[in-house]
Amino acid sequence: MTDKTFWDTLPRPIVGLAPMDGYSDSAFRHICKKVNPDIVTVTEFTSADGISFSASKLMRKLSFHPEEQPVIAQIFGKNEETFIRATKVCQDMGFSGIDINMGCPSKKVVQSEHGVALRRKPDLAYRLIEAVASNTHLPVSVKTRLGWDNAEDLISFSKGAQNAGANMICIHARTYLEPYNVPAQWEHLYALKQELSIPVLGNGGIVSLKDGLEKCQNLDGFLIGQASFGNPWVFTEEGMPSSFVDKLPIIKLHAEYLVENKGETVGCREIRKHLLQYVKGFKGAKLFRSKITHVDSLSAIDEVLAEIVAYDG
Numbered sequence: 001m002t003d004k005t006f007w008d009t010l011p012r013p014i015v016g017l018a019p020m021d022g023y024s025d026s027a028f029r030h031i032c033k034k035v036n037p038d039i040v041t042v043t044e045f046t047s048a049d050g051i052s053f054s055a056s057k058l059m060r061k062l063s064f065h066p067e068e069q070p071v072i073a074q075i076f077g078k079n080e081e082t083f084i085r086a087t088k089v090c091q092d093m094g095f096s097g098i099d100i101n102m103g104c105p106s107k108k109v110v111q112s113e114h115g116v117a118l119r120r121k122p123d124l125a126y127r128l129i130e131a132v133a134s135n136t137h138l139p140v141s142v143k144t145r146l147g148w149d150n151a152e153d154l155i156s157f158s159k160g161a162q163n164a165g166a167n168m169i170c171i172h173a174r175t176y177l178e179p180y181n182v183p184a185q186w187e188h189l190y191a192l193k194q195e196l197s198i199p200v201l202g203n204g205g206i207v208s209l210k211d212g213l214e215k216c217q218n219l220d221g222f223l224i225g226q227a228s229f230g231n232p233w234v235f236t237e238e239g240m241p242s243s244f245v246d247k248l249p250i251i252k253l254h255a256e257y258l259v260e261n262k263g264e265t266v267g268c269r270e271i272r273k274h275l276l277q278y279v280k281g282f283k284g285a286k287l288f289r290s291k292i293t294h295v296d297s298l299s300a301i302d303e304v305l306a307e308i309v310a311y312d313g
């Protein structure tokens with residue numbers, strides 16, 4: 001069981017899979033942990049209102065395998081009462097920590113004044129952190145961005161989060177207004193670390209474990225997001241296997257976990273985007289794209305994978 005010292009006592013540097021809606025579900029987290037058992041994983045962002053009003057439905061979405069531990073539940077919202085109820089559900093489910101999303105830029109989330117919109121309402125943001133932190137024995141973290149359109153209030157916001165009870169803060173080194181493909185600005189994070197006593201993780205634009213270690217500098221660790229698409233081996237020093245056949249065991253396991261967790265229909269539909277990522281850069285990829293986008297059973301997946309291996313050989 002974890003407590004508030006969790007982030008302080010993890011071996012450095014802390015390496016983790018970033019929370020990503022539509023990607024960092026149980027199956028993908030489990031695969032990344034198979035590849036590197038030492039990483040921390042975070043769920044897709046989940047509505048605190050949703051958890052507190054229809055716990056059983058969202059508990060299915062949030063369920064995880066013990067091998068994914070330490071796994072952190074990421075929640076978003078703007079209401080203290082529902083945050084507290086959602087926190088208790090996550091605590092009872094056995095999560096290792098609660099992460100509060102204060103970085104999501106999606107229009108729907110921002111219009112509802114959730115996610116990164118809380119950066120414009122720091123007092124509410126601090127109240128939410130305090131409400132969660134004082135109602136759980138779990139460590140509470142905050143994931144946010146540099147700021148709205150610049151990093152001017154990053155230090156003051158982060159200090160406020162720390163004072164409100166956050167035990168770790170993870171900064172995606174881009175502003176709200178910057179798309180995911182502009183270069184991340186890590187220098188703001190190094191300056192922030194000097195001002196805080198809680199651990200600071202960096203995130204944004206990391207392409208390999210080596211790259212993460214270089215960018216980490218004085219920080220306590222980092223989360224890798226998009227570079228893990230079709231490449232859970234990004235969490236190893238060796239990186240992606242060079243031949244497709246060596247990727248097969250992990251790809252097949254990914255499909256099996258997805259089908260186990262979500263059933264064959266949904267699992268096979270969801271594995272398609274991952275398979276397209278797994279074959280990215282492979283010289284014959286386009287020959288198999290259409291077949292991949294129609295797989296509807298584990299045997300159809302095995303079949304197309306066997307064809308790719310035969311082509312690769």
Ligand SMILES: Cc1cc2nc3c(=O)[nH]c(=O)nc-3n(C[C@H](O)[C@H](O)[C@H](O)COP(=O)(O)O)c2cc1C
Pocket residue numbers: 018019020021022023043044045074101103104143172180203204205206223224225226227
């Ligand atoms: C498809 C997608 C979904 C995302 N969903 C979430 C989310 O649910 N919660 C969150 O805090 N950040 C989310 N993010 C942001 C990532 O966690 C991360 O901050 C961002 O991708 C930058 O890291 P990267 O350059 O390594 O990908 C998402 C990003 C992507 C691309």
